[in-house]
Amino acid sequence: xxxxxxxxxxxxxxxxxxxxxxxxxxxxxxxxxxxxxxxxxxxxxxxxxxxxxxxxxxxxxxxxxxxxxxxxxxxxxxxxxxxxxxxxxxxxxxxxxxxxxxxxxxxxxxxxxxxxxxxxxxxxxxxxxxxxxxxxxxxxxxxxxxxxxxxxxxxxxxxxxxxxxxxxxxxxxxxxxxxxxxxxxxxxxxxxxxxxxxxxxxxxxxxxxxxxxxxxxxxxxxxxxxxxxxxxxxxxxxxxxxxxxxxxxxxxxxxxxxxxxxxxxxxxxxxxxxxxxxxxxxxxxxxxxxxxxxxxxxxxxxxx
Amino acid sequence: xxxxxxxxxxxxxxxxxxxxxxxxxxxxxxxxxxxxxxxxxxxxxxxxxxxxxxxxxxxxxxxxxxxxxxxxxxxxxxxxxxxxxxxxxxxxxxxxxxxxxxxxxxxxxxxxxxxxxxxxxxxxxxxxxxxxxxxxxxxxxxxxxxxxxxxxxxxxxxxxxxxxxxxxxxxxxxxxxxxxxxxxxxxxxxxxxxxxxxxxxxxxxxxxxxxxxxxxxxxxxxxxxxxxxxxxxxxxxxxxxxxxxxxxxxxxxxxxxxxxxxxxxxxxxxxxxxxxxxxxxxxxxxxxxxxxxxxxxxxxxxxxxxxxxxxxxxxxxxxxxxxxxxxxxxxxxxxxxxxxxxxxxxxxxxxxxxxxxxxxxxxxxxxxxxxxxxxxxxxxxxxxxxxxxxxxxxxxxxxxxxxxxxxxxxxxxxxxxxxxxxxxxxxxxxxxxxxxxxxxxxxxxxxxxxxxxxxxxxxxxxxxxxxxxxxxx
Numbered sequence: 001x002x003x004x005x006x007x008x009x010x011x012x013x014x015x016x017x018x019x020x021x022x023x024x025x026x027x028x029x030x031x032x033x034x035x036x037x038x039x040x041x042x043x044x045x046x047x048x049x050x051x052x053x054x055x056x057x058x059x060x061x062x063x064x065x066x067x068x069x070x071x072x073x074x075x076x077x078x079x080x081x082x083x084x085x086x087x088x089x090x091x092x093x094x095x096x097x098x099x100x101x102x103x104x105x106x107x108x109x110x111x112x113x114x115x116x117x118x119x120x121x122x123x124x125x126x127x128x129x130x131x132x133x134x135x136x137x138x139x140x141x142x143x144x145x146x147x148x149x150x151x152x153x154x155x156x157x158x159x160x161x162x163x164x165x166x167x168x169x170x171x172x173x174x175x176x177x178x179x180x181x182x183x184x185x186x187x188x189x190x191x192x193x194x195x196x197x198x199x200x201x202x203x204x205x206x207x208x209x210x211x212x213x214x215x216x217x218x219x220x221x222x223x224x225x226x227x228x229x230x231x232x233x234x235x236x237x238x239x240x241x242x243x244x245x246x247x248x249x250x251x252x253x254x255x256x257x258x259x260x261x262x263x264x265x266x267x268x269x270x271x272x273x274x275x276x277x278x279x280x281x282x283x284x285x286x287x288x289x290x291x292x293x294x295x296x297x298x299x300x301x302x303x304x
Numbered sequence: 305x306x307x308x309x310x311x312x313x314x315x316x317x318x319x320x321x322x323x324x325x326x327x328x329x330x331x332x333x334x335x336x337x338x339x340x341x342x343x344x345x346x347x348x349x350x351x352x353x354x355x356x357x358x359x360x361x362x363x364x365x366x367x368x369x370x371x372x373x374x375x376x377x378x379x380x381x382x383x384x385x386x387x388x389x390x391x392x393x394x395x396x397x398x399x400x401x402x403x404x405x406x407x408x409x410x411x412x413x414x415x416x417x418x419x420x421x422x423x424x425x426x427x428x429x430x431x432x433x434x435x436x437x438x439x440x441x442x443x444x445x446x447x448x449x450x451x452x453x454x455x456x457x458x459x460x461x462x463x464x465x466x467x468x469x470x471x472x473x474x475x476x477x478x479x480x481x482x483x484x485x486x487x488x489x490x491x492x493x494x495x496x497x498x499x500x501x502x503x504x505x506x507x508x509x510x511x512x513x514x515x516x517x518x519x520x521x522x523x524x525x526x527x528x529x530x531x532x533x534x535x536x537x538x539x540x541x542x543x544x545x546x547x548x549x550x551x552x553x554x555x556x557x558x559x560x561x562x563x564x565x566x567x568x569x570x571x572x573x574x575x576x577x578x579x580x581x582x583x584x585x586x587x588x589x590x591x592x593x594x595x596x597x598x599x600x601x602x603x604x605x606x607x608x609x610x611x612x613x614x615x616x617x618x619x620x621x622x623x624x625x626x627x628x629x630x631x632x633x634x635x636x637x638x639x640x641x642x643x644x645x646x647x648x649x650x651x652x653x654x655x656x657x658x659x660x661x662x663x664x665x666x667x668x669x670x671x672x673x674x675x676x677x678x679x680x681x682x683x684x685x686x687x688x689x690x691x692x693x694x695x696x697x698x699x700x701x702x703x704x705x706x707x708x709x710x711x712x713x714x715x716x717x718x719x720x721x722x723x724x725x726x727x728x729x730x731x732x733x734x735x736x737x738x739x740x741x742x743x744x745x746x747x748x749x750x751x752x753x754x755x756x757x758x759x760x761x762x763x764x765x766x767x768x769x770x771x772x773x774x775x776x777x
Contacts, residue, residue, distance in 0.1 A: 038349055041343055041349055041538070042348070042349045042350075042538045043538065044537040044538045044539070046343075046344070047340055047343045047344060106535075106560075107415070107417070107560065108414075108415030108416065108417055108533065108560075109415060110414070110415060113446075116447075137588070138452070139419075139451070139452040139453075139455035139456050139459070140448040140449070140451040140452035140454075140455055141448075141452075143447070143448035143451050144446065144447045144448035144449075144452075146448075147447035147448055148447065161455075225415060225533075225535075227413065227533070227536050227537060227539045227540075227543075228533075228535050228536065228537055229346030229535060229536060229537025229538060229540075229565070229568070229569070230344055230345075230346050230537065231346065231535040231537075231565040232535075232537075234565075252413075252414060252415075252506070254506060255413065255506035255509075255539070256506070256539055256542040256543070256546075257537065257538075257539035257542075258538075258539070260538075261537060280445070
């Protein structure tokens with residue numbers, strides 16, 4: 001896990017550096033607290049969550065002369081307290097052949113890449129994986145998934161561009177069941193959460209799959225981009241209204257974005273955060289760890 | 305949000321008495337609301353800070369009229385400052401004054417929408433400026449990225465008589481090689497513009513940044529445009545800063561403005577890069593690329609709506625002559641089902657109803673009520689189907705349609721007799737209403753009566769300038 005932490009920390013180092021500048025101060029006064037709050041806001045926690053965390057911090061430690069290390073620790077504890085309940089790794093249900101995972105999200109968050117990485121991970125563990133190229137809308141999305149299929153030796157069920165995604169999902173589920181695959185990953189077209197027609201199409205994909213297996217899909221993963229701001233809350237809210245989102249995947253945490261929105265989401269929705277993307281390589285999709293994340297955010301020098 | 309903002313501010317100023325000057329304390333309290341609103345809209349913190357302090361300076365010392373008008377006055381200062389911070393009034397066009405082929409470089413983070421934007425830009429340049437455009441993807445990272453651009457080029461090319469094409473893909477070539485090949489092809493084959501679409505990268509990835517720098521040095525782009533997702537959070541400033549420092553930029557394109565994000569990132573972009581935001585992308589369709597007008601986007605960030613944008617969109621998409629022809633027939637009381645179909649086609653061309661609502665001021669509440677749902681426009685298409693199953697005679701004289709004709713029409717259009725009935729009933733109600741309108745002196749007369757001014761055209765004109773906006777009038 002050290003490797004993951006260093007990747008994450010690298011990504012978060014920017015925010016840590018800035019937070020550390022605040023930590024140099026000794027006495028926890030109003031000014032320090034305000035700066036601390038601003039830095040949390042700058043990490044995309046959002047004004048409300050940042051304000052609340054700082055308020056609790058103030059109650060505990062206001063006026064005390066505390067070391068930067070103590071501030072850091074209290075803050076990390078506070079953040080991981082929010083994140084702990086949602087840090088639940090994705091588990092493959094072996095009793096399902098296949099375990100059907102529907103992957104949804106707005107355009108450009110990295111759905112197809114996430115599916116490719118998941119296929120790679122489970123293929124390496126000796127599981128049989130199949131993928132459905134359900135993004136029939138975006139140019140070359142099918143080819144992108146097919147390349148992942150070749151890389152991971154997993155069959156990809158694909159159709160014509162602009163074709164019916166629900167039909168493809170059905171075919172994929174049928175074939176994966178016949179061949180007793182362990183995991184079926186269903187890609188979907190990116191959509192903005194306020195495009196009703198496209199959102200309806202998602203519901204249709206689920207309906208059609210349930211004609212074959214009433215329990216499918218067994219997981220619905222909503223992929224979020226760590227660079228997204230407060231709008232991520234809206235994305236989760238709307239997707240959840242429509243499909244039974246079972247967990248979140250947060251991508252692009254390796255950039256300079258701090259992904260503080262994860263804290264806001266954890267507080268508001270309490271949806272499990274299964275996986276985080278911390279790099280471009282197939283291996284760079286990892287389980288989400290609350291402590292690591294919180295420590296990375298506030299910059300714990302003792303880590304590793 | 306503007307109503308909210310001015311409402312919140314009115315509350316702040318409620319206790320003050322008339323004739324006093326707005327003190328720093330009063331304004332500070334009001335600015336807290338602005339700060340919060342801007343942070344919720346994802347404007348970057350440093351940008352919020354400097355914006356708020358600037359606005360505060362301007363507002364302190366203003367005279368208190370009463371709570372409400374002081375709130376509105378300060379809200380207006382906020383709005384004006386926002387327009388200014390977004391780049392002042394008017395759009396900044398692309399630089400087209402360089403020897404052909406003019407190289408444009410598109411850069412941005414992964415998933416920002418560069419490739420789609422490249423296609424939209426090409427379509428715009430080809431259809432409006434009659435430019436011959438070559439698209440080249442330098443993205444050798446993401447699987448099938450080059451193929452994606454090729455497919456987009458085929459789509460756009462088909463609509464522009466081949467004015468847009470993409471560079472043939474040669475596997476194994478690096479970005480710099482592809483850039484060279486694209487410029488060579490651009491010269492040899494007489495292209496006006498070569499658009500280079502780079503691989504998406506993370507702002508902190510040195511190796512990839514280095515690669516774009518090399519491409520830049522080879523291509524010497526006339527425009528280096530940063531494509532940014534309107535939903536980007538606080539990190540927008542870091543992105544903008546590192547691209548500006550490491551590559552150099554001439555402009556910004558905001559993508560995904562059709563989402564419900566407030567687009568606060570636009571303000572951060574402008575503040576950090578100092579370069580104009582040239583376009584906004586809103587939608588999957590290739591024509592969904594609009595010029596960036598700061599005064600409109602400020603309105604959008606503040607929840608004022610984008611009336612001018614709607615008018616522009618409407619005038620581009622609608623067939624003016626056809627519209628006038630139908631309007632004349634309406635006024636003459638001769639509106640028949642053929643005209644109705646023509647109206648449906650016009651509405652379809654405008655796009656989604658909720659998209660239109662979003663552009664109208666004061667419609668936010670209605671939009672909220674629809675809770676993000678697109679209004680059901682499929683009814684129009686069913687109507688079209690029903691009408692197209694009618695004979696020419698039936699269309700111009702619907703009253704002749706009786707039971708057996710209805711049965712035939714329902715069968716032919718794959719609908720049912722009750723549906724045909726509903727359409728006919730609606731249509732007859734519409735006709736009755738129009739006849740009544742005519743008696744009242746026609747549509748224009750009615751509008752004059754309602755607006756108290758010179759009709760719709762004047763209403764829109766009045767709304768365009770910031771000073772003319774009714775909420776602060």
